[in-house]
Amino acid sequence: MITLDRCILKAEAGYSTNYAFAETKKETESTLGELLEIARGVANTNLVKYVQEIIMRFSNEEFYLAVLGLFKRGKSTLINALLSHEILPSGILPLTSIITRVRYGESVSVKIVFEDGSAKDISLSELQNYITESGNPGNIMRVREAEIQVPSRILSNGVVIVDTPGVGSTYLSNTKTTYDFMEKVDAALFVLGVDPPISQQEVQFIKNLRQYAAKIIFVLNKIDYVDEAALKEALGFCEKVVEDSLQIDSITIFPTSAKMALQGRLSMDASVLAISRIDRLEAILQELFGKSKGELIVRSTTNKALRASTDLSLSVQLKIRTITMPMDELDQALRTFESTLKSIESKKRELFYLLDGEVKEIVKLLDQDLEDFKNEHEEHFVLVVEDFAKKSLESRMSQRDIVAKVEEHIQQAIIKTYTPFISSEEEKIESRLQQLALRFGKEIDSLVGVAREEASKQFGLRIEVKAPSFSTDLALEHRFYYHFDPFLDTDMILLGEVPVLLPRSLFKGRLLKKVHDRSKQEFDKNGGRIRYDYFITRLDKSVRGFEAELEKVLESSIQNIRDAIEGGERLRQRNLSEVSSTIQDLNRTAERLRALQGRFQTIASFPEPMSGRSINTP
Numbered sequence: 001m002i003t004l005d006r007c008i009l010k011a012e013a014g015y016s017t018n019y020a021f022a023e024t025k026k027e028t029e030s031t032l033g034e035l036l037e038i039a040r041g042v043a044n045t046n047l048v049k050y051v052q053e054i055i056m057r058f059s060n061e062e063f064y065l066a067v068l069g070l071f072k073r074g075k076s077t078l079i080n081a082l083l084s085h086e087i088l089p090s091g092i093l094p095l096t097s098i099i100t101r102v103r104y105g106e107s108v109s110v111k112i113v114f115e116d117g118s119a120k121d122i123s124l125s126e127l128q129n130y131i132t133e134s135g136n137p138g139n140i141m142r143v144r145e146a147e148i149q150v151p152s153r154i155l156s157n158g159v160v161i162v163d164t165p166g167v168g169s170t171y172l173s174n175t176k177t178t179y180d181f182m183e184k185v186d187a188a189l190f191v192l193g194v195d196p197p198i199s200q201q202e203v204q205f206i207k208n209l210r211q212y213a214a215k216i217i218f219v220l221n222k223i224d225y226v227d228e229a230a231l232k233e234a235l236g237f238c239e240k241v242v243e244d245s246l247q248i249d250s251i252t253i254f255p256t257s258a259k260m261a262l263q264g265r266l267s268m269d270a271s272v273l274a275i276s277r278i279d280r281l282e283a284i285l286q287e288l289f290g291k292s293k294g295e296l297i298v299r300s301t302t303n304k305a306l307r308a309s310t311d312l313s314l315s316v317q318l319k320i321r322t323i324t325m326p327m328d329e330l331d332q333a334l335r336t337f338e339s340t341l342k343s344i345e346s347k348k349r350e351l352f353y354l355l356d357g358e359v360k361e362i363v364k365l366l367d368q369d370l371e372d373f374k375n376e377h378e379e380h381f382v383l384v385v386e387d388f389a390k391k392s393l394e395s396r397m398s399q400r401d402i403v404a405k406v407e408e409h410i411q412q413a414i415i416k417t418y419t420p421f422i423s424s425e426e427e428k429i430e431s432r433l434q435q436l437a438l439r440f441g442k443e444i445d446s447l448v449g450v451a452r453e454e455a456s457k458q459f460g461l462r463i464e465v466k467a468p469s470f471s472t473d474l475a476l477e478h479r480f481y482y483h484f485d486p487f488l489d490t491d492m493i494l495l496g497e498v499p500v501l502l503p504r505s506l507f508k509g510r511l512l513k514k515v516h517d518r519s520k521q522e523f524d525k526n527g528g529r530i531r532y533d534y535f536i537t538r539l540d541k542s543v544r545g546f547e548a549e550l551e552k553v554l555e556s557s558i559q560n561i562r563d564a565i566e567g568g569e570r571l572r573q574r575n576l577s578e579v580s581s582t583i584q585d586l587n588r589t590a591e592r593l594r595a596l597q598g599r600f601q602t603i604a605s606f607p608e609p610m611s612g613r614s615i616n617t618p
Helices: 002-042 045-060 074-082 174-184 200-209 228-246 260-265 272-277 280-289 293-323 327-392 397-460 504-571 576-604
Strands: 063-068 100-104 109-114 119-120 141-152 158-162 186-195 215-221 251-257
Touching: 002 576, 045 293, 063 074, 063 272, 063 280, 074 158, 074 186, 074 260, 074 280, 100 327, 174 327, 186 200, 200 215, 200 397, 215 228, 228 251, 251 280, 260 272, 272 280, 293 397, 293 504, 293 576, 327 397, 327 504, 397 504
Parallel strands: 063 158, 063 186, 100 141, 186 215, 215 251
Antiparallel strands: 100 158, 109 119, 109 141
16 A cells, blocks of 8 residues: 555656646746737847747747767767767767757658758768868858757657757857857756866856756766776866856766767667766756756746846836936936946947957967977977988988978977977967956946946836846867978979989988978977967957957947837827827836736746756756
């Protein structure tokens, strides 16, 4: 009887939860429909499109689990392991460059959707030609996204797993693609790695993500790279950094080896699967997708809807006040508001001047690092190349083959010598840039808040006005390509006699002198190219793009306020009866929006049955 009672209680609890969600879903759909109607009524095209997308996803009960993190953390391999299918390409280079959505299907199928709206069905083997940097560099094919269907149990409950480009690689477009997608996330699987553990850039990414995802689950991947003691240390370090940075009491990070999990799945080797430790992660995901999926969809949807309704409220209230304020008060309010906008513009210019100054400091540090690197490595580099040339001269290779081998060795030695420096310098610069992005993003947030608060004050608005949180990534873009001059150039030709045709004794002296001079030239030249072509040019382009994003956010917010005021001014030019009718309509709209916001807030408090220590958004 005890067992039966427990079964009954469990069934009743499940019925109660499902019934509650069904009622909440119905209320959410109704409230979203009303919000869409209001957005159409005030002719806000952008918000109409945004609310339509929210409604479509909510109606389909799709749950977006985005797999996020820095590049080379093993996100694609982890997805393959969860799917029990080798679907997504993976490797040691940053591969994924396109948003890839994986849904349930009776069989594996792949569709590529292009930016012009057209689509193309392809085979799974062709996928890497469209979604990777190597197959589709710089997205020259103009792919918008890839859609994959897989007969995987984990997807059978309306879950859509989304593979995203890694943030922080040398491909700025990848980082931007991921940040642009974050607003659509319901829950996130954030992948960290044991080597190295969590970085400042990842902390900032998590902070930005927390604004959008209703839940974040953390994974520490590549545990097969370290022993148990090192793993314990890495877990403790990552947990403390996240807890301290986000000011939360406790989180759980799930350690796993995606590579071993996939290997175990494909080979059906239970022992390998057990070593991967993926079972705990899968259990928490099943609970998330099962009991909590509906609740998280509701919470994520209502958060987005609240932001949209707040924007609409501000616009409507400004129109009402612009129409109803006495003309002298309106003129004074407009003058004061315009004065504030001039002050904001001045502060924006000061911010950009300070940002340019910070970038110059980064360049100074880069120059010093390059100088130190040259002093430390150039002499050794030349000696290594000369030693290789001497050994080659002792071989039985032809003189032409020796020249070719030495030339190849110089190129390989340049790459081997400079690549660690580039990687280290990139990490250092990326960290500085992320700090700048956070700092100056907050400054723009503040200016947007000043504009909105001043509009609220001058026009006597009684709604709470919050500045939107601005977040974008400031990162370097483009890859570095080494450039080498041909070894046999014009100064290697003596009176029409090619050196490789000289007697061996004469050839040896000419070659060794040339090797000494050329190795120094290549070391210095590539150092200069790394400085200017790779870092300086990319840094300037990235900062200019970041400034454009900052300016766009600020100007868009100000323009929305101006449009609402100007719309009100036009409306007050109508005859008395029309004005009176318009005010009544706007007041009804404002009242509807206030009621909608209250309903959304009530819906957003729908209880979350799932326990655990992953992060919930506030």
